[in-house]
Each structure stands twice: as C-alpha cells, then as structure tokens.
Amino acid sequence: MTPAEYIKAYRVMLLARVLEEKLASLYRGGLIKGGVFLGRGQEALSVSVGIQLRRGDIFAPLIRDQAGRMAFGDTVLDTLRTYLGSQLGPMRGRDGNIHRGRPREGYYAMISHLGAMIPAVAGGLLARRLRGEAGAVGATCIGDGGTSTGAFHEGLNAAAVEKLPLIVVVANNQYAYSTPNTRQFACADLLDKAAGYGVAGHRADGTSLESCLVTLRRAIRAARDGGGPQLIVADLLRLVGHGEHDDGSYVDPKLKAAAVGKDCVLLAAAEIVSRGWATQAEADGWRTAAEDEVNTTVDRVRREPTPDPEEDDWMAFSRNEFAEQHAGV
Amino acid sequence: MSSITYLEAIRSAQEKVLTEDPRVFLYGQDVGNFGGAFKATKNLAKLFPGRVFDAPLSEDAIIGMAVGAAIEGMRPIVEMQFADFSTCGFNQIVNHAATMFYRTGVPCPIVVRLPSGGTSGGGPFHSQSMEALYAHYPGLVVMTPATVEDAYSMLLDAVAIDDPVIFCEHKFLYYHLKAEGLPTTSLPVGKARVARPGRDATIVTHGAMLHESLAAAIELAADGYELEVVDLRAVKPLDTDTVLASVARTGRLLCVSEEWPWGGVAAEVIARVTTEGFGLLDAPPQRLNAKDTPVPYHPDLWSVHRPTASTVAEAARRLLHI
Numbered sequence A: 001m002t003p004a005e006y007i008k009a010y011r012v013m014l015l016a017r018v019l020e021e022k023l024a025s026l027y028r029g030g031l032i033k034g035g036v037f038l039g040r041g042q043e044a045l046s047v048s049v050g051i052q053l054r055r056g057d058i059f060a061p062l063i064r065d066q067a068g069r070m071a072f073g074d075t076v077l078d079t080l081r082t083y084l085g086s087q088l089g090p091m092r093g094r095d096g097n098i099h100r101g102r103p104r105e106g107y108y109a110m111i112s113h114l115g116a117m118i119p120a121v122a123g124g125l126l127a128r129r130l131r132g133e134a135g136a137v138g139a140t141c142i143g144d145g146g147t148s149t150g151a152f153h154e155g156l157n158a159a160a161v162e163k164l165p166l167i168v169v170v171a172n173n174q175y176a177y178s179t180p181n182t183r184q185f186a187c188a189d190l191l192d193k194a195a196g197y198g199v200a201g202h203r204a205d206g207t208s209l210e211s212c213l214v215t216l217r218r219a220i221r222a223a224r225d226g227g228g229p230q231l232i233v234a235d236l237l238r239l240v241g242h243g244e245h246d247d248g249s250y251v252d253p254k255l256k257a258a259a260v261g262k263d264c265v266l267l268a269a270a271e272i273v274s275r276g277w278a279t280q281a282e283a284d285g286w287r288t289a290a291e292d293e294v295n296t297t298v299d300r301v302r303r304e305p306t307p308d309p310e311e312d313d314w315m316a317f318s319r320n321e322f323a324e325q326h327a328g329v
Numbered sequence B: 001m002s003s004i005t006y007l008e009a010i011r012s013a014q015e016k017v018l019t020e021d022p023r024v025f026l027y028g029q030d031v032g033n034f035g036g037a038f039k040a041t042k043n044l045a046k047l048f049p050g051r052v053f054d055a056p057l058s059e060d061a062i063i064g065m066a067v068g069a070a071i072e073g074m075r076p077i078v079e080m081q082f083a084d085f086s087t088c089g090f091n092q093i094v095n096h097a098a099t100m101f102y103r104t105g106v107p108c109p110i111v112v113r114l115p116s117g118g119t120s121g122g123g124p125f126h127s128q129s130m131e132a133l134y135a136h137y138p139g140l141v142v143m144t145p146a147t148v149e150d151a152y153s154m155l156l157d158a159v160a161i162d163d164p165v166i167f168c169e170h171k172f173l174y175y176h177l178k179a180e181g182l183p184t185t186s187l188p189v190g191k192a193r194v195a196r197p198g199r200d201a202t203i204v205t206h207g208a209m210l211h212e213s214l215a216a217a218i219e220l221a222a223d224g225y226e227l228e229v230v231d232l233r234a235v236k237p238l239d240t241d242t243v244l245a246s247v248a249r250t251g252r253l254l255c256v257s258e259e260w261p262w263g264g265v266a267a268e269v270i271a272r273v274t275t276e277g278f279g280l281l282d283a284p285p286q287r288l289n290a291k292d293t294p295v296p297y298h299p300d301l302w303s304v305h306r307p308t309a310s311t312v313a314e315a316a317r318r319l320l321h322i
Helices: A001-026 A043-051 A066-072 A076-083 A119-131 A148-161 A193-195 A208-226 A253-257 A264-272 A281-303 B006-020 B058-071 B082-106 B131-135 B148-160 B209-221 B241-249 B263-274 B298-307 B309-320
Strands: A058-060 A138-143 A166-172 A200-205 A230-235 B024-026 B053-054 B077-078 B111-116 B141-143 B165-170 B192-195 B199-204 B228-230 B232-238 B251-256 B286-288
Touching: A001 A043, A001 A066, A001 A076, A001 A208, A001 A264, A001 A281, A001 B165, A043 A066, A043 A138, A043 A264, A058 A066, A058 A119, A058 B309, A066 A076, A076 A281, A119 A148, A119 B058, A119 B082, A148 A166, A148 A193, A166 A208, A193 A200, A193 A230, A200 B053, A200 B228, A208 A230, A208 A264, A208 B209, A230 B165, A264 A281, B006 B024, B006 B077, B006 B165, B024 B058, B058 B077, B058 B082, B082 B111, B111 B148, B131 B165, B131 B232, B131 B263, B141 B148, B148 B165, B165 B286, B192 B209, B192 B241, B199 B209, B199 B241, B199 B286, B199 B309, B209 B228, B209 B251, B209 B309, B228 B241, B241 B251, B241 B263, B251 B263, B251 B309, B263 B286, B286 B309
Parallel strands: A058 A138, A138 A166, A166 A230, A200 A230, B024 B053, B024 B077, B077 B111, B111 B165, B141 B165, B199 B228, B199 B251, B251 B286
Antiparallel strands: B141 B232, B192 B228
16 A cells, blocks of 8 residues: 555545535535435545446445545536436436446446345346456445345355355444444354355454555455455444434444544544655645535536426336326326 | 247247347256256256356345346346245345336346246245236336247347346246247237137236136137137236227226235226226226135135136126126
8 A cells, every 4th residue: 555545545535524524514404305324434444445446346335435436436526416406417316315326337326225235246246257257346335234134145145156256345333323233233243244154354444544445455356366255344433323314312422432433534634644645734735625626516516407307207117118108197 | 840838938938048149147046957946947057058057045136136237238037936935035126126227227127037826736925926016116017928929929028128027927827838839929018919809898817817717708608708808918018008999899897817906907907997998888897816815725725716717707797797
C-alpha cells in the first residue's frame, strides 16, 4: 500500500462522508424521496472493497456502501439524482436511493431482502466462467444481521461448491437496526462461519483504512488467483441510526467509547497528516473540494425533472405485447 | 417419427436450446449425471459437458444464481424438483427476477421450470399448482403448457424471450400424454387456443385440466351439447380476447382450474369476462377448482380433491340449465 493509494481511498471516503452529511441535511429538510440509510463509520471497509475491484468485476453493495459505490464508479451525480428523485437518475424514479445500480456495468442493484445479492453475484461469476472469461471477481457486502438469513447460507455454500471468486464482506457493525449481536448469533466469532462453509476467512479492523485496504487486497487477490470464495469480517460500529429516521439511542455507550467505536474517517485523516503524507491545510482542502462538488451537484439536480406518471410506460415486461390488456389496468 | 411424450418434449426442447444457443445452461438439483428427478434432463450433462450441472439443495441460491447469470447475458434454465419447493426460492423469483427490468431496464431472461400439479399419491408438498401465485407478480411470464406440442414449443419460447418465465409443466401429463412428433410451428406467446369448438358453453382451462375438460365435452356431446374448450396456454399474459370471443359465441362460461379457488386463474378469467363482457353472458359464470384444502395424499381423496372429467361434466350441465 503506497501513500498515494491510501490518500486516494481516503478522498473517496471523505467524499462519501461529505455527501452523506448533505443527504442527512436534505432529509431533515424534507427534500429526499424515500428513506436515507447512511454508512457513517463504515467508509474504510466499504472503500477498500470498491477501490480494489477492476473494470469487469462485479460489485453488489448494500445499504451502507456509499464509499464503495463511488470507488467502483458510481458518482455524486447519480447518487443525488436518485435521492432527490430526478428522472435522469439510473433508476428513473422506479426505485430509490440505496437500490440504485447499473447491472450492465457490473454494478448490481440491490434488493432489500438481505443475503439475496450473494447468489446473484455468484451467478454472475458462474456466467463468466461458463463463457470462459477468467480473472474477474465479484464482491458483495452485508452486515452482521444479514449473516442470519437463509440466503446468506445458501449463497455462500453454493459459491463454495462452485469455488467461485466471490468476496463476501461482513461489516460487523454490532447492530441490525436495534438488535445487538447477542440476539443475532450464538457463535463466538462470525469469522468462524468461514470454516463451516469451507471458504477462506479474513479479519479486518473496520476502523482502520490500512487494515481494510490490506485485508481486502489479500482477499481479492486470493479470489482472483483461484482460491474460491473469501469471507471478510470487519469489526466496527455504525455511527448513525439504522436510517435517518432512527436516533440509535439503543447503542451501548460502552461500544461508542471503545476502540470499535472510533471514526474511520477521522483516524485516516490523522494518519495522513501524522505520517507527513499531506499537511492539515491540504487535508482541509480536500474536504472543501468535496463539499463544493456535492453542493454544486445538489443545485444542478434540484433543477432536473421528476418522473412524469403520464410518460412512464408502466411496463414490467421488456415486450409491449406482454402487457396486460384489460379494463382494470 | 415415433411418438413422443410430454416429458420427452421438454427434454428435447432443452437439448435443442443447448445445441443452438451457447448462452443456455441448466442448473438444479440432480439435473446433472442423474438426469433429473423426472429425467427431464436425461443425458444432457453428457451431451453438453459443463453446461448441465447439479446444484445444492438451495432453491434460493439456484434462482439467485440464475438471476446473476442472466444479468451477465446468459439464458439459464433452472429446475425446481417440484413446483412446491419454489416457495423456498420465491424471494429471488418475485423480488429479484420479476422486478429487474422495471427497476433497472436490464432484462432477466431466466426460465424456472416447475414440475406442477397433482399426481396420485403426491400429497400436500409434491402436487401444488402455483401459476396464480406467480402470475400475481408483475414482470413474470407464466406458461402452462397442456399439450406435448406446447411443452416443446413454449419451452423454446421461454428461453427466447428476455423476460423471466415461470414454466409450469404438468407432472400428470409427463408420461401418458403423447404426440406423433414435435411441432415446427406454434402460436405466439400469450395466445390462447380453442382446443375444441362449440356453441353452447365455453370452458376456459389450462394445464392438465384441459384433458379433463375435453373428456367432459365429449361426454356432453353424446347428449347433444357442444362445449367450446379454450386452452389458455399461458396464464400471464392472459389472452382475454380469445376468451371473450368464445363467450360471445356461447353466452356461458365455466372456468376449470386445478389450483385453489381463492384469487386463482379461474377467478381472474371470470373477473375479466364479467367486467368486459357482461352483456355477452346468458348465465352467471361458474368456476370449478380444487377443494380449498391442502392436496391430500391418498389416491381416493386426491381424485375427489381435483376437478375431473365427471365433475367438469356435472358443472357444465348445471351451467347449461341455469
């Protein structure tokens, strides 16, 4: 990991953080369509996934992956178009916010049902293998709660049977909405699950950008080199409520005060300055640049058209002749 | 060509698409070297190495993987060992595959084969008819072939179209329904077929119930009544025009369906005819479904649970005398 790589990743984290701060503010102002679920505290882990994937890889992020999304190629513009309900966004008003994606570009559009993206990414990788295309990997992110789903189990098991180059990244953020890990699983350590599925396991410190970058690099390389699925568990703390409607008052203050509760963005910034890779003034400039980009884009998107019910073709099929033709529609 | 069964037609269609379309692969429980629980994929693993392979006992993962492969441009055909088990993959079908095109503009061309419907001794968990359940969800094409010819040509259609297809192949028809050869032409997707013309009443049906309905029509013909029998072929899209045109000729409608009554295909057809063709009706439309209980295991109970030629004939006689 070079200083340049670290700084590049940090600046994506910072942009995600600044953008999400703006989203929270827009939400409070009543300008967001739909829910807002933020990744505060998970930027280091998320960016480390997205930034180390290549063009041609598959990425299926989850709800707290603004940093990973942008590292993989999503933009401030697409993000704001979706949250602000512009018709010009990738989902055209038909689905919102964290559900956005561009599946044709390997950027899968998550559904809300947790674990569902694991077999989908595995299937995408299976398709690559069937076509004889080597070298691509696929990554998807999930939380501690998502590891309890049947889809997580079925997807990881099936991917392991096929030895697919799948990277499953678990952000162990201590809570699934309000449910603490003590009510979520009984195993001593989520990483123990890797052995059960016969896949490689890796642990990262989710508050440390360096730990996340190094761990994800190792895992992605192992998958690319034919090592089969890789399970990464990173301990961190969700530094916001489940969504912006939730104040997270149930979060144990002892966790907030512990090492796991540290803010990865602040830690990474301090590292950069203390290692002499940039001055504080330069780091401050990066934040200003991020704020400028976000604010300019908000102004632009707020002038864009919203979806017109009269213009939507209301077609769930790709062929018009399959449309239901009866008086009830 | 020697005679071919409904099941062999399904196998032949899969062989044809595997031969002609490199995007096709088959994935499901026991579909590989074993050739499938019903042998619908017999020898295909040998003929197409690496493209027909066993899945773990994981319906959610099977369909989820098909969804991902379809995003990448493949044309997966996945087999649920029994339609009943598709409930374990329901989420991937209705929330992922079905919503993909509307949400993202990227189509999801998967085919989910559901060995459907009752057979003697099948019982509550190996007998279900799930077409109405899937037809309820926007974005899914739901095919219910009732003939050997349709089993073949509609499966070819299912692979060719870009939208996800729930292919409800009827197990009761697998072995005993035969044809002299495979068809070279077929009706378009979503077009119903008048299987028997008539003037006195219309029976609208699909799947195995087509054959019970045709047998009932023959029985009533002996008494001088001519029943028109419409085979829907696909329940979604549902060919309302062909149904209305038939009711316009006969003035009477009986819907026969092996599924449960609440919110089923029969209910949907009657809703459409009463909404759009009320003036065509000379009598209240009737429906005959399976009884509203789980499908019983014992053959003596099962044979009464589902509509049969005799109960269809009885219902048709009542309709003719309203």
